[in-house]
Amino acid sequence: MDAPLHSTWPRLRRQIRVTGWRFLTGLVLMAVVWLTRAAEADVVALRLWGAPSSEKTGNQSLVCRFIPGKADGVAIRPGRGWQMWSVDATGVAIDGNQLRGKVLVTGMGGWIVDVKQVDGSFHGTAKPDSNGAAVDVLGWMEDDGDFSACDLFIDDAVTKSAKDTGVGDAQLALRKGPDGWTGKVAQADLIGKDNSGEVEDSGGELIGALIGPVGNRQKKWLATTVKVDAGQNLLAGLTVRVGLKSINEELPATSAKWKISLHRLGSLVWGEAMVKFGDTPEAKRAVLGHVGPMWEQRVEAIPKVSAFTAAWTPNPALTKADRAENLKPLPHGIPGQTEFTIEAGSYWPKQIRDGVRHADYAGTAIWMRIAAPASELWTTRQLATGGFAGRAAPVLEYPNAPAAAKYRFSISNNKSEIVNWISDKPWTSLADVWEEVPEETPLEFRASGIDADAKAVGDAFVSTLYRKGPFPGYAPPLPAKDEMRQRVLAAARTSLYQETIAAFQYDMGPTFYAYPTIKSWETVGKRMFTAARGASIISALSENGDERAMAAAIADRAGRWALDDSGGKFGIHRLQREHWWCTISWTGHGYLDLYALTGNPAYRDAAIDVARALQKTQLKEGNWTFTNRMTGEFDITGHSNGIQLLDFDASDALNFLGRLRQELNIHDFADSEKHALEWVLTHSARSSWWRTQFGHNELKLSTVSTMSAL
Amino acid sequence: MDYAQRWAEPGSVGPQAVEDTLRWCVSQATSWPALPDKEHLPGTWFNTRSGKPNVWITAWLGICLSRQGGELNKAKGAALLAAAVASQSTDGSFDSPHQAYASDTALAAEALGRAAGILRDEPIRRD
Numbered sequence: 050m051d052a053p054l055h056s057t058w059p060r061l062r063r064q065i066r067v068t069g070w071r072f073l074t075g076l077v078l079m080a081v082v083w084l085t086r087a088a089e090a091d092v093v094a095l096r097l098w099g100a101p102s103s104e105k106t107g108n109q110s111l112v113c114r115f116i117p118g119k120a121d122g123v124a125i126r127p128g129r130g131w132q133m134w135s136v137d138a139t140g141v142a143i144d145g146n147q148l149r150g151k152v153l154v155t156g157m158g159g160w161i162v163d164v165k166q167v168d169g170s171f172h173g174t175a176k177p178d179s180n181g182a183a184v185d186v187l188g189w190m191e192d193d194g195d196f197s198a199c200d201l202f203i204d205d206a207v208t209k210s211a212k213d214t215g216v217g218d219a220q221l222a223l224r225k226g227p228d229g230w231t232g233k234v235a236q237a238d239l240i241g242k243d244n245s246g247e248v249e250d251s252g253g254e255l256i257g258a259l260i261g262p263v264g265n266r267q268k269k270w271l272a273t274t275v276k277v278d279a280g281q282n283l284l285a286g287l288t289v290r291v292g293l294k295s296i297n298e299e300l301p302a303t304s305a306k307w308k309i310s311l312h313r314l315g316s317l318v319w320g321e322a323m324v325k326f327g328d329t330p331e332a333k334r335a336v337l338g339h340v341g342p343m344w345e346q347r348v349e350a351i352p353k354v355s356a357f358t359a360a361w362t363p364n365p366a367l368t369k370a371d372r373a374e375n376l377k378p379l380p381h382g383i384p385g386q387t388e389f390t391i392e393a394g395s396y397w398p399k400q401i402r403d404g405v406r407h408a409d410y411a412g413t414a415i416w417m418r419i420a421a422p423a424s425e426l427w428t429t430r431q432l433a434t435g436g437f438a439g440r441a442a443p444v445l446e447y448p449n450a451p452a453a454a455k456y457r458f459s460i461s462n463n464k465s466e467i468v469n470w471i472s473d474k475p476w477t478s479l480a481d482v483w484e485e486v487p488e489e490t491p492l493e494f495r496a497s498g499i500d501a502d503a504k505a506v507g508d509a510f511v512s513t514l515y516r517k518g519p520f521p522g523y524a525p526p527l528p529a530k531d532e533m534r535q536r537v538l539a540a541a542r543t544s545l546y547q548e549t550i551a552a553f554q555y556d557m558g559p560t561f562y563a564y565p566t567i568k569s570w571e572t573v574g575k576r577m578f579t580a581a582r583g584a585s586i587i588s589a590l591s592e593n594g595d596e597r598a599m600a601a602a603i604a605d606r607a608g609r610w611a612l613d614d615s616g617g618k619f620g621i622h623r624l625q626r627e628h629w630w631c632t633i634s635w636t637g638h639g640y641l642d643l644y645a646l647t648g649n650p651a652y653r654d655a656a657i658d659v660a661r662a663l664q665k666t667q668l669k670e671g672n673w674t675f676t677n678r679m680t681g682e683f684d685i686t687g688h689s690n691g692i693q694l695l696d697f698d699a700s701d702a703l704n705f706l707g708r709l710r711q712e713l714n715i716h717d718f719a720d721s722e723k724h725a726l727e728w729v730l731t732h733s734a735r736s737s738w739w740r741t742q743f744g745h746n747e748l749k750l751s752t753v754s755t756m757s758a759l
Numbered sequence: 760m761d762y763a764q765r766w767a768e769p770g771s772v773g774p775q776a777v778e779d780t781l782r783w784c785v786s787q788a789t790s791w792p793a794l795p796d797k798e799h800l801p802g803t804w805f806n807t808r809s810g811k812p813n814v815w816i817t818a819w820l821g822i823c824l825s826r827q828g829g830e831l832n833k834a835k836g837a838a839l840l841a842a843a844v845a846s847q848s849t850d851g852s853f854d855s856p857h858q859a860y861a862s863d864t865a866l867a868a869e870a871l872g873r874a875a876g877i878l879r880d881e882p883i884r885r886d
Binding site: 361364367370371374377440441520522523524525526527528530533534536537538539540541542543544545575576578579582583586589590635704707708711 | 837
């Protein structure tokens with residue numbers, strides 16, 4: 050029976066009211082949810098892996114997983130799954146389960162993180178630090194799903210006490226069982242607390258892997274040989290390199306749980322370039338292409354050296370000629386006339402704020418004239434502090450010589466004095482006595498001051514001397530061109546795939562970088578250069594069209610990433626802001642290679658940008674010094690501690706500018722090039738000292754190219 | 760201004776500076792054992808800083824010497840280039856600690872390719 054209308058209306062009103070409230074409540078809830086989600090989207094969430102060191106402060110190496118979002122309005126690139134970056138946390142302090150510190154994201158500046166430890170992993174949020182450093186993504190993205198398929202924990206790795214152990218080898222053998230991958234590390238002096246890697250499979254079978262440590266201040270690993278044996282053991286030969294901290298420093302002996310995460314290659318989406326790796330082995334192979342086959346190919350292709358050792362026949366006539374040649378003194382400086390000291394700067398004390406090199410660089414506290422680092426400055430003076438071993442007659446100096454009327458020098462073997470002579474200077478050329486110096490014999494070099502009565506003054510200086518034997522004269526020919534083609538191709542493949550697999554296909558972070566520096570903005574350029582140069586060689590020599598295309602594609606991807614890595618803050622590409630002795634120039638060479646390979650005008654423009662950066666930062670003398678990575682301006686602060694040279698050999702930049710002019714027919718930088726040439730002619734070429742920032746005489750690609758052109 | 764003019768200028772340096780540089784490199788940092796072997800590469804140019812053999816620099820120094828005049832220079836250049844080849848492993852890499860850097864491997868490959876005449880080898884013109 051129907052209810053009367055007078056009793057229905059209030060109920061209806063109640064229903065309308067309730068429904069309205071519910072509707073409004075729903076709207077509010079939806080708004081809250083929407084706002085919450087919007088807020089979440091603006092937060093970059095972090096998940097960090099890696100146990101902090103026992104010190105609980107200082108540098109930490111962690112891997113973080115970032116959930117896409119925004120941070121201070123800077124969009125993290127869209128990804129369908131997760132992004133993995135390698136980070137280096139500094140100033141980390143742990144309070145309970147709170148970890149606070151500054152996380153350096155592959156050189157892109159600092160992020161402040163507040164992290165909580167939950168279930169063995171660290172979770173937290175990050176935001177750019179107060180310096181407003183640009184946020185960028187250097188990682189790669191992977192679909193959900195396969196990430197944890199091969200997680201591996203090794204509990205028995207022991208950190209041994211090690212003191213500058215240098216490069217060693219370790220062997221890692223893993224076996225896949227019902228509980229996942231297990232294994233042990235042998236022959237290892239391992240420090241890695243948390244290591245990460247990727248494996249590649251083919252038809253469900255593992256065919257390779259790359260494994261490395263996480264972070265950029267720990268030991269570096271690079272798995273260079275990987276195979277799966279018949280028992281499905283994954284064998285990886287690892288190169289172990291001691292980290293920065295271990296140089297001349299005793300490392301603590303501790304036991305550490307050691308985790309290796311092996312991630313299957315799923316669908317990789319590479320940054321905004323969107324190089325998509327297929328899901329199926331076939332599709333993946335289409336992109337990864339020749340990686341597997343090439344590994345096999347290069348192993349087969351290279352003949353052993355014994356094939357041409359028979360040609361190493363000595364030639365007595367050439368030996369005689371070389372012995373005469375070696376009687377001439379090596380080029381050397383003369384105090385007061387040519388370089389005997391160097392201009393150097395100290396990066397400490399860092400509190401000195403006036404670190405910018407002024408136009409006249411006079412009166413800047415951090416500039417000084419110092420004695421040249423003896424062991425480095427071979428050509429301007431052969432300081433015998435560390436002993437001399439060479440083939441031609443050197444010039445040796447009596448370090449810290451006392452004031453004396455004359456100086457007596459002598460050479461002895463373990464029995465008696467062979468020759469002695471007097472000089473009125475505390476340095477001497479050995480050219481006049483070199484013929485009397487026996488070859489291939491350990492000798493003693495002695496210097497002492499004497500007064501007018503030939504009595505000794507001050508402390509004598511004693512060092513070692515070793516005259517090497519002359520050139521035996523053999524001049525073996527290179528193998529035939531066909532064999533050389535195989536050899537050069539094999540080396541190029543090794544270079545390209547080692548570098549690009551390590552650096553570009555799997556992980557752009559510093560995890561697998563192949564250059565010992567923590568400065569990824571420098572290694573980015575070098576990696577790109579390496580990929581471009583390797584691909585150029587393959588493009589020139591390979592008869593396989595697919596291989597040429599593949600190599601070019603890999604290099605192109607490296608180049609695109611380098612291009613994309615532009616901050617633009619100062620109108621200078623990030624890769625071109627910080628200049629060491631070769632960094633900018635190598636980047637420029639890479640772009641020129643890529644332009645030749647691909648014809649993409651973006652690389653041409655990038656190369657020109659490099660030239661502009663060089664032009665902008667060129668010193669009035671014609672060479673270059675350090676520039677700040679953020680500002681692109683002269684700045685010698687913020688680099689590593691210690692004294693380093695501020696005047697670099699200009700031949701790297703000179704060589705790049707010349708190539709730009711020659712290949713692109715661009716003469717806009719001719720003045721800069723000529724200015725650099727002047728510097729090379731009046732410094733490096735005159736002193737034979739082609740110096741890097743460390744002062745060593747580095748014979749570089751550009752150096753030899755420059756010398757060849759002189 | 761070309762280089763010939765530049766050399767003629769008062770106070771300038773000439774090709775002798777290049778010759779001196781090369782002579783220094785060979786004198787200071789190479790070793791010439793009687794026969795090549797894996798442990799002691801013949802004619803390897805050693806990095807003065809690390810003291811480790813550096814194959815790509817060996818190869819490039821070989822090119823420089825080969826371009827210089829004189830039988831002695833050419834022979835030394837040939838020896839250095841052959842030493843670089845001799846250090847190559849069967850997998851294409853080089854037996855040099857320095858060659859852990861992929862960039863160095865690429866440069867060594869390029870040097871050998873130029874030396875063998877299978878890659879373009881044109882110095883930058885300075886005109």
